[in-house]
Amino acid sequence: MSNVLKCEHLRVVFGGLAAVSDFNIEVGENQIVGLIGPNGAGKTTVFNLLTGVYSPTSGVITLCDKDLAGMSTIARSHEGIARTFQNIRLFKDMSVIDNVMNSFNNRMSYSIAHAMLRLPKYWKEEEKAREKAMNLLHVFNMERYAHEAAGNLPYGSQRRLEIIRALATNPKLLLLDEPAAGMNPAETDNLMETIGKIRDAYHISILLIEHDMSLVMGICEQITVLNFGEVIAQGTPEQIQKDPVVIEAYLGKRRD
Ligand SMILES: Nc1ncnc2c1ncn2[C@@H]1O[C@H](COP(=O)(O)OP(=O)(O)OP(=O)(O)O)[C@@H](O)[C@H]1O
Numbered sequence: 012m013s014n015v016l017k018c019e020h021l022r023v024v025f026g027g028l029a030a031v032s033d034f035n036i037e038v039g040e041n042q043i044v045g046l047i048g049p050n051g052a053g054k055t056t057v058f059n060l061l062t063g064v065y066s067p068t069s070g071v072i073t074l075c076d077k078d079l080a081g082m083s084t085i086a087r088s089h090e091g092i093a094r095t096f097q098n099i100r101l102f103k104d105m106s107v108i109d110n111v112m113n114s115f116n117n118r119m120s121y122s123i124a125h126a127m128l129r130l131p132k133y134w135k136e137e138e139k140a141r142e143k144a145m146n147l148l149h150v151f152n153m154e155r156y157a158h159e160a161a162g163n164l165p166y167g168s169q170r171r172l173e174i175i176r177a178l179a180t181n182p183k184l185l186l187l188d189e190p191a192a193g194m195n196p197a198e199t200d201n202l203m204e205t206i207g208k209i210r211d212a213y214h215i216s217i218l219l220i221e222h223d224m225s226l227v228m229g230i231c232e233q234i235t236v237l238n239f240g241e242v243i244a245q246g247t248p249e250q251i252q253k254d255p256v257v258i259e260a261y262l263g264k265r266r267d
Pocket residue numbers: 025026030048049050051052053054055056057097
């Protein structure tokens with residue numbers, strides 16, 4: 012099988028400076044791939060290129076062999092790319108289940124007229140969506156929070172809710188931007204288990220940005236290392252941990 016995601020020679024320039032240059036990556040079916048690098052290396056910028064927030068200055072992005080050039084963020088979501096953000100973005104006053112159902116909304120087959128007039132098709136879809144949302148919450152052990160306001164959840168659970176919202180769009184590729192940021196070690200362990208569970212239960216590919224090395228090394232099959240917008244290493248966790256260039260640029264610095 013060919014790759015789910017392939018980036019070739021991606022480059023984006025902001026005000027004369029290349030935030031990302033000659034970026035290449037392949038993410039296979041069912042694979043968990045890590046994207047690491049020091050602060051400002053260009054990791055989130057890669058996600059913004061993949062999701063169409065930024066247009067590349069040059070280079071090609073393909074999802075399941077389809078060229079994404081010129082596609083909007085919404086079109087890419089329909090193609091099967093979902094993401095979470097470095098800073099939590101939830102509807103904090105909305106209930107947990109409504110947060111999940113809100114993510115289904117652009118997948119529903121009823122029209123605005125159906126919804127406004129509350130026609131049977133609307134209720135049927137709504138019921139199905141509620142059940143699906145409950146199932147998702149169940150997988151993540153979050154049913155007990157279904158009717159709580161999202162903003163009242165413990166921090167780790169808010170992060171998990173973000174992932175559930177991304178999954179609700181039924182993606183082929185899930186992009187996680189620092190999902191363990193701000194978590195304590197127990198929450199991080201729990202998250203690591205959850206990410207493995209998601210891949211196995213939903214058969215999706217995951218590209219993960221993370222500073223927590225125990226999580227990255229524990230869960231990723233392949234890792235790409237960025238430094239000043241350029242790929243300085245690519246390989247298995249074992250290869251990356253031993254790579255002197257990586258140690259110099261990143262791991263070494265963090266150890267100081
Ligand atoms: N819209 C933009 N305009 C100008 N510069 C930008 C823009 N977006 C990102 N940059 C620059 O690109 C570089 C890479 O930023 P990016 O957010 O991708 O880093 P990062 O690897 O995600 O860092 P962190 O680990 O801190 O999240 C930074 O120097 C940043 O200032």
